[in-house]
Amino acid sequence: MRVAVAGGTGQVGSRVVSRLQARGDEAVVLSRSSGVDLVTGEGLVGVLDGVQAVLDCTSTTSQVRRVCVEFFAAVARTLQLAAAEAGVHRLVTLSIVGIDAMPGVGHYAGKLAQKRETRAGAVPATILRATQFHTFPAQLAGTLGLGPVRLCLRQPVQPVDVETVVEHLLRLIDGQDEGRTVDLGGPQRLAMTTACRRTFRARGAHRLVLPLVLPGRSGRAARRGAALAGPDAILAGRSFEEWIEAGAPA
Template structure:
């Protein structure tokens, strides 16, 4: 099977490529480095020639609802249109647990993406997953003021990006084989953590010094962070790799 991976060089995309190739599939990476501009839609027709399934894990580094919505609307619209022209048999999109109940900030774009996929012309599968283990390090890098790290009060259920990628590849296989379109069972990590604790552990592992201070974010997004909206429900599947195991393995090489 030939699988195109939108965002195939990113945090989860590189794992999707590796998982697909390990299962004997040919992969096509859709990114600017391979001559494809997902936002403009250029290069897609040639890239999707002969592709059986598209796995969309593209993302944009923003917390702006406007920027996120613009990005996911453009990328999803172009992928679906090009996929229909190319005869792609399954479009698999990765979304986030809770994005439908907290469509704010970055999540606003994911809500738009989900709607476009579900109404689109290509048979589809949607997987919602919780935040990746890498999210702790991203927060540490984004919200630091000198030695001080500010972290939102948040309940999180981190999941291994590799395990999410493996699930996406299986869903692509099942879709091409004729599985009914629709949402797959949500995928969360094996444990629920306070994000501040995860960030502190990441900081220790990377030799980062300085206090980590929890800050309650205002508004609807802040409430969603705190009240468990972004945690997987009881019917969700669970990954196996804990945050501590990820951190002790390949997650965060210590600074020298």
């Protein structure tokens, strides 16, 4: 099978590309560093020829609401139009659990725009909503703080192993649960600050982690558990504890 992986150089996308190649499928990477800009559509002509499935695991580093909304909406629109034109059978999009309850967070507003554009297109789309990855709490705290002090959101999380997310994406690429929205989480709930401190400790990084209270409706929703896996979610993969015991790999 020929599969296009949008964001195929990223944390998730590069793993999906390796797994596709290992099982004998052909992976076409769509990213700026491989010559395709999915916001403008530049470099996309002919690239989806013969592709059966497209996976969207692009992302932006911006946290600015307007930038995130424009980015995710534009990429989703570009992929839907190009996939329809090329006769692609299915689109799989990676999203996040709880975004509907936290639209005040810039990245989540962007993911909501991505969902709207993806669902509005002609190609049947399957959306995998994962909880935060094991790597996320420390990754986020790494961008908030000064010197050895790091800020971490005060909210519960239920992190999932990125390899488990990749396994589920591969199943959806193969056509399982076509057209549905599937939620996936890890088996263990804990405070994000605890996850953060444990990750820094496991990696031998000396950091003072202080809790940050996100203001507004989205912050309250997050503290009430909006980012946790719901009752219908699939819970799978190694726990946060097991990931820490493995040395908290990136």
